[in-house]
Amino acid sequence: MSAPRPVLLAGGRIVDPSQQLDAIGDVLVEDGKVTRAGGKIAGPEGARRVDCSGKVVSPGFVDVHCHLREPGREDVETIASGARAAAAGGFTAVCAMPNTDPVTDNQAAVGFIIRQAQLAGAARVYPIGAISVGQRGEAMAEMGEMIGAGAVAVSDDGKPVVSAHLMRTTLEYARNFGIPVADHCEEPTLAAGGAMNEGIVSARLGLKGIPGEAEEIMVIRDILLARLTGGHVHLCHMSTRGSVELIRWGKDRGINVTAEVCPHHLHLTEEAVGQYNTNAKMNPPLRTAADVEALQQAVKDGTIDVIATDHAPHHYDEKEREFADAPNGIVGLETALAVVNTALVASRIISVHDLVNRMSVLPARIFHLPGGTLRAGAPADVTVFDPAEAWTVDATRFRTKGRNSPWSGRELTGRVHLTLVRGAVAHELAG
Amino acid sequence: MTTPLGKDLVGLEHLSRAQIQLLLDTAEPFKEISERAIKKVPTLRGKTIVNLFFEASTRTRVSFEFAEKRLSADTVNVAASGSSVSKGETLVDTARNLEAMRIDMVVIRHGSSGAARFLGERIESNVINAGDGTHEHPTQGLLDMLTLRDNLRRLDGIRVCICGDVLHSRVARSNIWGLRTMGAEVAVCGPRSLLPSAIGEMGVTVFDRIEQAIEWADALNILRLQLERMSAGYIPSLREYNRVFGVTLERLDRAPRELLILHPGPMNRGVEIDSNVADGPHSVILDQVTNGVAVRMAVLYLLAGGRADLAEAAQRAGDDR
Numbered sequence: 001m002s003a004p005r006p007v008l009l010a011g012g013r014i015v016d017p018s019q020q021l022d023a024i025g026d027v028l029v030e031d032g033k034v035t036r037a038g039g040k041i042a043g044p045e046g047a048r049r050v051d052c053s054g055k056v057v058s059p060g061f062v063d064v065h066c067h068l069r070e071p072g073r074e075d076v077e078t079i080a081s082g083a084r085a086a087a088a089g090g091f092t093a094v095c096a097m098p099n100t101d102p103v104t105d106n107q108a109a110v111g112f113i114i115r116q117a118q119l120a121g122a123a124r125v126y127p128i129g130a131i132s133v134g135q136r137g138e139a140m141a142e143m144g145e146m147i148g149a150g151a152v153a154v155s156d157d158g159k160p161v162v163s164a165h166l167m168r169t170t171l172e173y174a175r176n177f178g179i180p181v182a183d184h185c186e187e188p189t190l191a192a193g194g195a196m197n198e199g200i201v202s203a204r205l206g207l208k209g210i211p212g213e214a215e216e217i218m219v220i221r222d223i224l225l226a227r228l229t230g231g232h233v234h235l236c237h238m239s240t241r242g243s244v245e246l247i248r249w250g251k252d253r254g255i256n257v258t259a260e261v262c263p264h265h266l267h268l269t270e271e272a273v274g275q276y277n278t279n280a281k282m283n284p285p286l287r288t289a290a291d292v293e294a295l296q297q298a299v300k301d302g303t304i305d306v307i308a309t310d311h312a313p314h315h316y317d318e319k320e321r322e323f324a325d326a327p328n329g330i331v332g333l334e335t336a337l338a339v340v341n342t343a344l345v346a347s348r349i350i351s352v353h354d355l356v357n358r359m360s361v362l363p364a365r366i367f368h369l370p371g372g373t374l375r376a377g378a379p380a381d382v383t384v385f386d387p388a389e390a391w392t393v394d395a396t397r398f399r400t401k402g403r404n405s406p407w408s409g410r411e412l413t414g415r416v417h418l419t420l421v422r423g424a425v426a427h428e429l430a431g
Numbered sequence: 432m433t434t435p436l437g438k439d440l441v442g443l444e445h446l447s448r449a450q451i452q453l454l455l456d457t458a459e460p461f462k463e464i465s466e467r468a469i470k471k472v473p474t475l476r477g478k479t480i481v482n483l484f485f486e487a488s489t490r491t492r493v494s495f496e497f498a499e500k501r502l503s504a505d506t507v508n509v510a511a512s513g514s515s516v517s518k519g520e521t522l523v524d525t526a527r528n529l530e531a532m533r534i535d536m537v538v539i540r541h542g543s544s545g546a547a548r549f550l551g552e553r554i555e556s557n558v559i560n561a562g563d564g565t566h567e568h569p570t571q572g573l574l575d576m577l578t579l580r581d582n583l584r585r586l587d588g589i590r591v592c593i594c595g596d597v598l599h600s601r602v603a604r605s606n607i608w609g610l611r612t613m614g615a616e617v618a619v620c621g622p623r624s625l626l627p628s629a630i631g632e633m634g635v636t637v638f639d640r641i642e643q644a645i646e647w648a649d650a651l652n653i654l655r656l657q658l659e660r661m662s663a664g665y666i667p668s669l670r671e672y673n674r675v676f677g678v679t680l681e682r683l684d685r686a687p688r689e690l691l692i693l694h695p696g697p698m699n700r701g702v703e704i705d706s707n708v709a710d711g712p713h714s715v716i717l718d719q720v721t722n723g724v725a726v727r728m729a730v731l732y733l734l735a736g737g738r739a740d741l742a743e744a745a746q747r748a749g750d751d752r
Contacts, residue, residue, distance in 0.1 A: 198629070199628075200629040200632040200633070202627075202629070203627035203628075203629040203630070203632070203633060204444065204604070204633075205544055206545075206563070206564050206565035206566030206567065206601060206604060207544050207565075207566075208565075209628070211628070275545070275548055276545035276549060317521070320521075321522070321523075322522060322544075322546050322549060323544065323545045324543050324544065324545075324564070325543060
């Protein structure tokens, strides 16, 4: 690949929490790297000048939790379509969960994802390896070899690690490699058969509910196991006020716990299920207004470290079913910025600076990934977005193959205009 | 076609007091048709109705079928077993195929909550919910209310306690919404493990002891206890259930007033209800079954576009034959 033409991102508001930068200025990208950020820059000969006035120029977003479905369900998403969707959403790097078919639980499977991502171009894709062989929750998968092949973390996401012993030994073993262990917190006997949050809406609709306690029991277990082992536990898709309180408890004691929240849990409540809307069905489910408020505050005060999409495409006719039988999950890569911006920035709960911190700087730092900074010499993974632009979501125009979005037809504020990966244009909004 | 009820009847939760009143009042003249030697009026002649039953049902299916036939509709029964459904066809494909044969109405019984609404949103035919999962069973709620009104002469202000497995009961939900809309006071009584955890937000009183319910109520609607609840760990045993929550004659004898006993059937005699209560003077259980046909005739009639004030005329048309 020849080096892309230099790009001068001119006159935007540069927001880079990694160097406490928030000022109007120019960013120069050359040879796939950021060469300067800030101040007025005279572009070199032949550079493409992009007018970024009125827009935010930030380090590219990093999603530590998405499902790209390849191998196994290429009809629903491929690594290529997922990487393009990521770029369209301003993500320059995403971490792919291992619940593929076959499961990403060995070095060859990890290598396959790396190769497919290289062929795809667009956003970087980092594999996450399975904790257990076949995600069966029994024998530990070959973590060292998977990391050697390019995995950046381990997780059995989609399934909880039921055995506390396995979780313990995984946290211990992961210390040797310095990677996070990402857990899907769900006590399976409490959650069994559940289709949505347990509460008045599930009672009215006659759907089996999943109480928040099903998550919280595993959250505190994992925090205690992190205390026991000194390992780094990363808690996926937190959805309840109780979880926030437990994470705060753990962090106050210096336990090595980090946590993520998804855009939908910051924006929608169980009421979005309405009359059995399967595009509002995911696991963990949408909760109550009190939970949403607690999660928003947790993003503000740092109890929740990062925002991750849990992007989960499904074929349209899999969602066109009776609610209890429809699969869990919604697509999120192409709406994440807009949803977070609408729910948290437009409502003045957090600043754009905080948003960039939790969608770019901290995810990169926690998962030890390149990116998340515009420092000179850093890879030129850059996102340009307009935090004030309102647009109407149209799922039929997504780059992802999934159409399962609860926001389709809704107006959101905040739009990605340009995404550079390694200095090359991975996405540019037309017009 | 828009009717005073809308296109479909999927539940009682979103019906107004006027709509429920209309349904109950429309059922009144239809009662008499079933008492005739020739139990048939031509009201729905030429209408095609599919009874689409994904769950086993005798009472509800037969009741709907009688209602349809007594209104002269052409009916087809489709049971999930023995149809393409058992070959993996989706609900929406099944429905679209039926509709492609040009039908007018679908009566659906399905194990998934929301299935009736799902169907109604996807086909043009009128859809009547004959029970969807643990969501609603609106015609059961209506026939319960008609039976209560027959016996207590009003619904406004009466006290009805729904006893048993409210958590898994579509009958309970339809009763709660319908009765509350009509101004009745509603309570529930049963093992807390078989009540929705959000029961406190459903506008009902909760009694922990059946004795309290009996002291309070004008009528008890006793739900069937699904026998698998024991193996699923919700209750210790059927024997204990009867001892603690069973409606027995001994308990009824201590009631401060005459109680009406309703049960949607099929009964587990000796579990939630003792035989001498089911067969005793308080029981209106068979009246419920009789009223079920009239209520379903009213639902079919109104959704087919019939006007309430013409229901009596429809009845008289039968006389002219």
